[in-house]
Amino acid sequence: MNLRVEREKLEHIMLFDFATFADSTLGRNEREEKCSLRTEFQRDRDRIIHSKSFRRLKHKTQVFISPEGDHFRTRLTHTLEVSQIGRTIARSLRLNEDLVEAISLGHDLGHTPFGHSGEAVLNELKSSGFIHGEQSLKVVDFLERSDKRVGLNLTEEVRDGILNHSGKGMAKTLEGKIIKFADRIAYINHDIDDAIRAGIISSDSLPKELTKILGNTSSERINTMITGIVNKSYGKPIVEMEKEVYEATMELRQYMFKTVYMDSVVKSEEVKIKRLLTELYNYYMEDLSRIPKNHLSLYNDKVHNNEDIVSDYIAGMTDTYAMKQIKNIFIPKGWSI
Template sequence: MQLNHALAPYASHSQDSLGRLFSTSDSPTRSEFQRDRDRIIHSNAFRRLKHKTQVFLHHEGNHFRTRLTHTLEVSQIARSIARALNLNEDLAECLALAHDLGHTPFGHAGERVLHGRMKEYGGFDHNVQAMRIVTSLENRYAEHDGLNLTWETLEGIIKHNGPLTDANGLPIGRYQTDGLPFGVKQIPAIADLRLDSYASLEAQAAAIADDVAYNAHDIDDALRAGLLTLDQLRDVALVGEIVREVQDKYPTVSADRQSHETIRRLITRTIEDVIDFAAQNIKSFSPQSPEDIRTAGRALIGFSPEMAAKEKELKSFLFANVYRSERVMVPVIQGEKIVGSLFDTFNNGEPMSGDWEQLANSNPIGGRERVVCDFVSGMTDPYATSTFNRLFDADVDFR
């Protein structure tokens, strides 16, 4: 089904996809990227995001973001950016929905612990773990492992934050210190994922949508939790100017409404900045095909330099006042203990549930350590907590 007639020439056209590792019949009602989206949404890993931490643990209130609601917000923003730039909305949405599939229980705290435990075995990286999930660990089909996603979707998942290597295959960026994570060079795909090139504009849209979403909703959740007040934000780059606008225009409305108005304007302003700056980059670079995007040598979608500077200051403020606050750090430390203890216990021989123990005993690539890592990283916060309580006769209760 061809639905890409209005797309820009440098957008990802589904009819031009390199295809899937395992051939499938065409769908009469959906494009290839729509099929990828649906496969992701129906996966177990996607549903588990409902019970995985974003910043505040799920028990603290029904209105705090979880990893799932964060993902849905990223998807909406990615589609908005893609539509404004005449890109493929379906691929942008698909990549946004998949971008956090590899996250551990208890957010980045769990990731840090597993990376430490796995450092001698190729480390742990949530982007690469998302690839393991969609290519190997999700087994919903009779004929093959994984979800059998298109090349473009796999490329976008692994490279939405930029290239992983230079032209000589040497790790760059955040992979330069520890090297490429386990399995990244053996990802099963129909063609080379070209780790030294940039991904599609749709992947770049999903990546910046992630930043837009969590900056806004982390402020919103921190205000709701009482960790921040609007007055504290008045002098913070980016959001401060919006707070002053809202308080000056609506001085008599409740603080809650002022907060919602502030967040709404923050999202709008940052999205508009991304769209305007990307349009300028695209016009200046004048790409004529998706291949031009991959070989551009830099990302074309992102914040403008002025917005990037403000956003960096905002991140520093949130790190100091929210992410490292006692309210957040106490459960983070407990989560680290749970993830580390579970990994150590299962790695030392405690039987895992389901088929995991059988897999660990089958001499798999990566050894028992990697199977244990896959098992623990896939846990939800409640399942990890209940398993910890059972194994250690503990009474941790985040409810």
């Protein structure tokens, strides 16, 4: 009895013809024997969840740096919210929910400490630039290791979705396109929630013309945005949002940039982050032997230069580890008798 085959047959019954089917995957870079229980996309999901990079997301900033409250989002909780939203959309559109889940869980594995502020610093310091989507792909292709393989050896569809989840890139699958919407829906709404909790904005300060369309609460807005995608896309080989809802969503996103992401308190923390990560970057660039041997041992090729090695190491740090390194390296230790 092969339960994977049964599941693959079930996909062809439940999903629309333009969905991405697990038994038609473009495959992996290195061929592997298939699992008797799980489809290829389910295996990818499990590999991501069990990776060290996934576990580190719980100590990486989403927007608010080193929040003292227990209820502010981290990169991990953001990832889980993206997964939930993405799976709801995929299930409603009768697309491949397993593929959506795998992409969503892996989309931010390459994110730096201190959120997009950290990404901006590395992008400035590294001569070839730094984009977290590309780094997430590098994590699953190269940086994650096990006794069996270099990287996680994920399917091409998951790799493509991870790479193209943000920016100008466009995923090849409809499931990958879902993640770009799910990511945006998640961070707009949970950042509003966190900004209200931090006292930067209030629920009453949200533009009334937008809340009239999208809703007054986080759950109402998320439901409106998801429904806008389902209404526009159901039964069609597209993933798009209704025009009115899309325009209101993008205007709300711009409101967040103006009032939250560019807030003076938030920006003042970015100055500190830039100094901290610049000091770390220069410290390791001066002498690569300062980097742990287990990280240096990954680079037994001539493809990677010193900037690659250092930026990979720093990007993999959590907020807490980065601050610990700064303390250990640059702050003198007191003597006691």
